[in-house]
Amino acid sequence: MNVKLFFQRNLNFGKRLARLHHSNAILFFVLTLTGFILFSTSFRSLFPAVRVMVRDVHIWIGFILCLPLLYYLPKMAKHLSTLKKRKQNRYNLYLVLTILLLLIVSGVFLTIHRQFPPQVSTAALFIHDFATWFGVPYVLYHSVTRSMWFKKLEKKQTVPSKQDPIEIDERNPLYTRRSFLRMTSAALIFLAFLPVISRWFKSFMPAASGGGPALNGGNDLKPLPSPNASSSPPVGGGRKGEFRYYTVTEIPKITNENFRFTVDGLVKTKQSYNWEEFVKMHRDVQVSDFHCVTGWSVYDVTWEGIPLKKILEQAELKESAKYVKFYSADGVYTDTLTIKQAMMEDAMVAVLIDGKLIDQKNGGPVRLIVPKMYAYKSVKWLSRIEVISHSHTGYWEERGYSKDAWVKSI
Numbered sequence: 001m002n003v004k005l006f007f008q009r010n011l012n013f014g015k016r017l018a019r020l021h022h023s024n025a026i027l028f029f030v031l032t033l034t035g036f037i038l039f040s041t042s043f044r045s046l047f048p049a050v051r052v053m054v055r056d057v058h059i060w061i062g063f064i065l066c067l068p069l070l071y072y073l074p075k076m077a078k079h080l081s082t083l084k085k086r087k088q089n090r091y092n093l094y095l096v097l098t099i100l101l102l103l104i105v106s107g108v109f110l111t112i113h114r115q116f117p118p119q120v121s122t123a124a125l126f127i128h129d130f131a132t133w134f135g136v137p138y139v140l141y142h143s144v145t146r147s148m149w150f151k152k153l154e155k156k157q158t159v160p161s162k163q164d165p166i167e168i169d170e171r172n173p174l175y176t177r178r179s180f181l182r183m184t185s186a187a188l189i190f191l192a193f194l195p196v197i198s199r200w201f202k203s204f205m206p207a208a209s210g211g212g213p214a215l216n217g218g219n220d221l222k223p224l225p226s227p228n229a230s231s232s233p234p235v236g237g238g239r240k241g242e243f244r245y246y247t248v249t250e251i252p253k254i255t256n257e258n259f260r261f262t263v264d265g266l267v268k269t270k271q272s273y274n275w276e277e278f279v280k281m282h283r284d285v286q287v288s289d290f291h292c293v294t295g296w297s298v299y300d301v302t303w304e305g306i307p308l309k310k311i312l313e314q315a316e317l318k319e320s321a322k323y324v325k326f327y328s329a330d331g332v333y334t335d336t337l338t339i340k341q342a343m344m345e346d347a348m349v350a351v352l353i354d355g356k357l358i359d360q361k362n363g364g365p366v367r368l369i370v371p372k373m374y375a376y377k378s379v380k381w382l383s384r385i386e387v388i389s390h391s392h393t394g395y396w397e398e399r400g401y402s403k404d405a406w407v408k409s410i
Ligand SMILES: Nc1nc2c(c(=O)[nH]1)N[C@H]1C(S)=C(S)[C@@H](COP(=O)(O)O)O[C@H]1N2
Pocket: 243, 244, 245, 246, 247, 248, 249, 291, 292, 293, 328, 330, 333, 361, 362, 363, 375, 376, 377, 378, 379, 380, 381, 396
């Protein structure tokens, strides 16, 4: 082939790749941004109304990002042939493609995770997180070190003259300046991500708590309930996985003064307990899994508390009773179950987790758990149960979450 033509073609090919690379970079940036927003717990309370929209945008951009990739893949062999002598660039390419593939495949599974038992989303979320914590800093490093600004910084004062070809070897000051700048950027980016990455790693370590006296969990209540024998040590062997603590308000602090637990509405005998009375109620122990609809789960949690069924039976439902509405002491969060759902054996007003008083940030001292449903049904800082005749739309359902909260079982 004509040599000139060959170079001409390769040049065009290169230009097209560069353009592709550019649009991908923008999409990747928006994906990273929406991804962090979804991951952030403070965003839930700041802009709860747009949470579901941000999720959909994230998913759609993920799909759109597949298009340039599909366009690129058939041309990959050709691209690789232009990188024959550039080992570094080739490795970079393999690494970026692997990260993208992991993110896309796990992202697809996270999008449709409700079709599968929770173990699928546990695995998919792990891969999605892993690829993010390694991929995003890497891509960031890549874009910083290849930016015009950085290139200028590298060449500052060291370029002898425009005509001289720059020889890069270990004795050239440009080389040391360059590696110094690159190492510094790598270190800075790594440091910036260290807190999240280490927190993520820690979430896979066994819970540090174990043994010792029951703590007050951040709230201020006396007396502390003494755990059942099967609760401490927990029959479930201790929970596996970490909760991601969510709230849509300031975390309420519960004390003997402000604690109230009431059951009212369409019941024959209204119930109202202060803390001293509440801790005297008979509690059962159960081991169950806890699933958030965003994909994370905590397995084998040993809960101790009062079965919801018992509480409702004690209050005696009126004929007109159809739904049960749950109120949080945060003053904002609510959700509902039908009477039939509320009568499920494992729906529980929980007080202890793995033999300890439930942490304040975990919804303590008293939270609802509905193991067969996604945890947005499990109202934290539960303070009131109202039996009603009309349906009520819960906090997150009001903001786009599905009314069907059932978790698919194996
Ligand atoms: N009061 C209140 N209850 C709540 C929430 C909340 O924000 N406020 N979030 C729900 C959601 S979506 C989940 S996944 C679980 C999270 O429980 P955790 O924060 O103890 O992990 O609580 C549920 N109950």
